[in-house]
Amino acid sequence: MGATACSEARVTTAAPRRYLGQLCKHFQHKLPVELSETQGRIDFPMGVCTLDAEALPGALLMCAAATDEASLTRLEEVVGRHLERFAFREPLTVLWVRPDECTP
Numbered sequence: 001m002g003a004t005a006c007s008e009a010r011v012t013t014a015a016p017r018r019y020l021g022q023l024c025k026h027f028q029h030k031l032p033v034e035l036s037e038t039q040g041r042i043d044f045p046m047g048v049c050t051l052d053a054e055a056l057p058g059a060l061l062m063c064a065a066a067t068d069e070a071s072l073t074r075l076e077e078v079v080g081r082h083l084e085r086f087a088f089r090e091p092l093t094v095l096w097v098r099p100d101e102c103t104p
Helices: 016-027 069-086
Strands: 005-012 033-035 039-044 047-052 059-066
Touching: 005 069, 016 033, 016 039, 016 047, 016 059, 016 069, 039 069, 047 069, 059 069
Parallel strands: none
Antiparallel strands: 005 059, 033 039, 039 047, 047 059
16 A cells, blocks of 8 residues: 555553554454564554554554545544543543654
8 A cells, every 4th residue: 555644643651562462453353463562553444553562662653554634534533542442541642643754
């Protein structure tokens, strides 16, 4: 997929690996997912979300990429909503930021 729209969210949490695993395991029942101890990738119909539990201390880095803005917005909503639901005991803030350029 050639991404033309991308964003990232740096979600502060004491348990980035736990949420990485929960997100990947939740979606793997219906979507292609890659999961290691510290990284994950979820292939949605509207785009791709990569997750990294080690890139930033005390945070889960989530990067979303899609072919258009509408698909990217939908991808951000789906991933962010699921993470917030999994973290009901820990109030998390998922704030997606759009960089000037997407890195492949």
